[in-house]
Amino acid sequence: MNNRNNNKTERNNRGRRNPKEQKGGRKKAKLRIVPLGGLNEIGKNITVVEYKDDIVIVDCGMTFPDNDMPGIDIVIPDITYLEKNEHKIRGILLTHGHEDHIGAIPYVLRKISVPIYGTRLTLGLLANKLKEHRLKPTMVEVTPGNKFNLGVFGIDFIRASHSMPDAASIAIDTPRGTILFTGDFKIDFTPIDGVNMDLPKLAEIGTRGVLCLFADSTNVEREGYTMSERTVGEEFKKQFYDAPSRIIVATFASNLHRVQQVIYAAEHFNKKLIISGRSMVNNIEVASRLGYLKIKKDTVIDIHRINDFPPERIVVLTTGSQGEPMSALTRMAHGDHRQVQLNNEDTVIISATPIPGNELTVYDVINRLMEMGVKVVYSAMADIHVSGHACREELKLVHALVRPKFFVPVHGESRHLKIHAELAASMGMPRENILVANNGSVIEFTEDSMEMNETVDAGHVLVDGLGIGDVGNVVLRDRKHLSEDGLIVVVMTANKLSGKIDGPDIISRGFVYVKESEDLMEGMRKSVRSTLDTCEHDRVRDWSTVKNQVRSSLRSYIFGKIKRNPMILPVIIEA
């Protein structure tokens, strides 16, 4: 109730200003917020904040391909809108250093030149990434609490807790009011780095008045509170104590609080730590160099020294908690890791839960490890993972502190956004003040209105190898078709003058095991030959007509025989 009353008061206050605005001076523009990614999807977070000739961008992330995007490496946002408005862009503001918030920057920087603002660790991780791409943009380190201006905007970074240090929420003062992006967050009252989320600041900004809140929706399906990261450390101690010999811990390289706790546990039991996996090595290097990880001098040893210590003194910290095919843990599970050969004395702790879509690869790794006799500790059997995102009660707390006039749920698939909207409504926010938007929606604000009329380009761009955007729906459809029933190439040679067509030679891939399907292959040849005979008889000299007839009759023949529908590529060569 308090919440609603406050909103009403603000609305009335601001309502009074309106006539003045209409009369005097230049007419005020609307504040435009354009999410280009992160809505109705997990990942690829990027939001444009625009007022007249000024734009700032909040985050610039990538995401991973769906199952229906075979061969695609990563997915980045379509930034056509930013390219068109490059002259207005004052900077990219980063909430934290995870890939779904910074991963598209190397690709975006090839199109537009723009300075980047973030906290020390966030920029450290980004710099590491940009080095690989040989990019060196202007990067400006931000200390939360030190406000600064970009164009008409006043920028205020606010300490937030998440699964990585130095995360921030970002408040932006605009000519139409203050907007607040929570970024990814959880409320951890006992954080590993001792840096509490700045809840008093959220309350203070709320009291001053927030026009619109854009809040993380990832865990809105989960009741209650996310457990503190510290609980995982307690479980690590228990598991380390129980382990008879060598310990391998797999977790996200980006979860630096988790990494810190593995380090603490190793040091607590006087074990040596080996770091395995490229992203793990890189992240730990950056974070410890910048002072965000505490590691005693002699804790870490090189992987080549693994046999210099008895196995009970070894902890290997590795990537691969999602069963990624090329990761260190997956290679260990397949017996393909050069330095780490597992045996039935070893304990593997998978400190993560499968991200939806990764269940099968994760379970495959667990099964293989168990087949090797390894003891596997994983989330179904022990409390060795907590989320980095706020559950329902934490979200309610933020809503209650910020008391925004308007609310737009972000960071989530459609169901998360809808449920987060319901959560806000259940706290008394008028439904007309809540908006579930889409990527590309232009959300326009005055002090007391929120509208969505226009849309701009905002799809995804697929990155495959070095190609950016050269794989689209047609290519994906062909890949899917090829993967399901394979391919048949029908090669024929034709004489334009006589109309005679020789062949066919038939080549198949991914269709049937040819050696055991000779009758079928022979039947296919006869079917094509009979089509060609008909074409010759009918004096068809237009080769594309011949090809179409071959494709169509062969498709029917094959489907009739074995109910499959391979891609058929007829090729005619003129002799």
Added chain:
Amino acid sequence: MNNRNNNKTERNNRGRRNPKEQKGGRKKAKLRIVPLGGLNEIGKNITVVEYKDDIVIVDCGMTFPDNDMPGIDIVIPDITYLEKNEHKIRGILLTHGHEDHIGAIPYVLRKISVPIYGTRLTLGLLANKLKEHRLKPTMVEVTPGNKFNLGVFGIDFIRASHSMPDAASIAIDTPRGTILFTGDFKIDFTPIDGVNMDLPKLAEIGTRGVLCLFADSTNVEREGYTMSERTVGEEFKKQFYDAPSRIIVATFASNLHRVQQVIYAAEHFNKKLIISGRSMVNNIEVASRLGYLKIKKDTVIDIHRINDFPPERIVVLTTGSQGEPMSALTRMAHGDHRQVQLNNEDTVIISATPIPGNELTVYDVINRLMEMGVKVVYSAMADIHVSGHACREELKLVHALVRPKFFVPVHGESRHLKIHAELAASMGMPRENILVANNGSVIEFTEDSMEMNETVDAGHVLVDGLGIGDVGNVVLRDRKHLSEDGLIVVVMTANKLSGKIDGPDIISRGFVYVKESEDLMEGMRKSVRSTLDTCEHDRVRDWSTVKNQVRSSLRSYIFGKIKRNPMILPVIIEA
């Protein structure tokens, strides 16, 4: 403790019989148990029980393809071992009517002729399935409690509770002792059909002495008890009461207890029930005809009459709870269902949890429904699903009642089997009496020994369209390759005499968007041409050498340019 003592007593008793056996009459053979499926995998359950010239088979199921089997429809067991021993087979015994226990029968019956034994509903569902395949084997209805003999074996069906009525555990008396297969089960003390699992019978058989227990491991990762199916009925009533208008319930067509509860809830609120989806219609038809579903005369209406009643009187019961692409619910979510167009008054209840691997398709359906404004009730947000399998405490109860001498965990991936083995050990069973086996392991028993020496063929056979087993690893590898980076066909014409090679023509599919990649395509043509010029210059007349050189140089060219590795098919036609 009790458990261990009993085991010891039995062992001693039997130990005393051994000398007699050695002396008099024919030497006793070993009992051989050969799982051909269901171990280290979920599904495809089939186990051979063999003593001298007699074999009975317990279950004969299928499973669904993994992600690395594109285009495959279903996976069935390799039954080479059964084909070799067909003369010994006395029958297939079915524990219940789910696909992972009966689904391979139509394929197996094409290879071997064998009578099938099962309860009334199990055979009813099987008969329906066999009709589609135009098969009519001998089927013998079994009433639990009525023992019968097959060869040397005494067969005893025991009532079990599961997510479908008429499920059974099966005890088999063999010359070496009694073995017990639990089949799929949970312990539901308040079952929907009022038919309790026959726990007293398990105790009685246990007291008589069980040589080996083969028990369901599906839920061994879960602590405590599986909730009673009846709790879902209570939640249905609550959800039906809350729904403002039309209700759509999606669940497994095979979960007939769930189906019954939807019927009860519809009747309770005086709503009409529409049944949608082929398997749902079929299963309900069979189960109600055989008396396993109670439906009032006027409850069900045809889907074409959906508009004859106001929407608040309509419940649609449908398939598609796993987001299956062609299912009724998925079509509704895409607006493609002919009779059911959803709107923002509708409530969709998804009464299931995603089977691992199906998460993304299920969430996709939920997201699409929510985007349509539909209220979606799903397992993350409400208690509208319970499992049909026993959790840890239920498993312990069965172990405690049966008190077997030996134990082989079945129905599970490697991790389930290992954890189930640990569970048995934690109850005091000696570790040497527990065996985690593989498909194809031959487990040999005497009265007091269990050994695994030999193995037999037991892989999987892939069914793709009408083809059974004609898709193997090479074909799958090609499909995967094609799906990841697409295909390039390089067509050239050659003159054997002059050694001159014309071309190439290059055709690509699933590789790049050709119209926007003209430079790359031109570069590829030049690369091939240059290889051909070299071959001409070197007077290479062996076309397979030319093809290899074209493939290899083009692969390097493409990888250097865009880091992709498409399948390259060079074709040379002799002019």
